Amino acid sequence: MRLSDWIIRAIDWFYIRPVASLVPRQTFRYAVCGGVNFLLLDPFYYFLIYNYVVAHRYFDLGFVVLSPHIAAMILVFPITFFNGFWLNRNVAFRFSPLRTRTQLLRYALSVAGSVLLTYAGLKFFVEVCGVWPTPAKVLTTLVTTVYSFLAAKYYSFRHAER
Known part of the structure; x- marks a missing residue:
């Protein structure tokens, strides 16, 4: 069984009444995937990158100096971008x-x-x-x-x- 199938099963386990009668399954899956990516994974990756990769340092790129929090944000963006794409493609909109x-x-x-x-x-x-x-x-x-x-x-x- 693929990872996406496990994720779908986990999400659908929570797709019960009254939510099931109010929200279409695809919308529910999209909301859960977006919530997990934006509210859980993004802050988790940001914490790790800010504290252990960027390590609170400023980065002088020659034409601009990046503060640590902006450098971490820039490094986290591609990770959450591809996480979001994968979740949308394989879970919420898989067909x-x-x-x-x-x-x-x-x-x-x-x-x-x-x-x-x-x-x-x-x-x-x-x-x-x-x-x-x-x-x-x-x-x-x-x-x-x-x-x-x-x-x-x-x-x-x-x-x-x-």
Whole structure:
């Protein structure tokens, strides 16, 4: 049995009422995969890289100096990017007929869209609407999450039923 099958079984074990009557299975799998990647794996990798790889050091690249927390963020991004892609491709949207290369390119474009949407949302809510930064981040995350799901379902991994 493949790792993705084990993960699907674990996720589907929690797909019970009342959630099952409110949320489609694919949406539930997407939410769990995204939550695990963003709320568990990303902070875990960040902690390891910040403390043991970057080791609290500044990095002078010649044209810019990276602070330790930014250097760690940059190093963690590709890890969580590919984790997210693998989980989406093999767990949430596993029956997409698109080729892997096409999915990866489209996923990269949707992630870039998420980054831009997050930036624009924070600028809008904080600077235009006068919302405090933390609630603005929550609102922006909600909008970006909906965008990410729709982009994954209808663009990156389209036609992935079940």
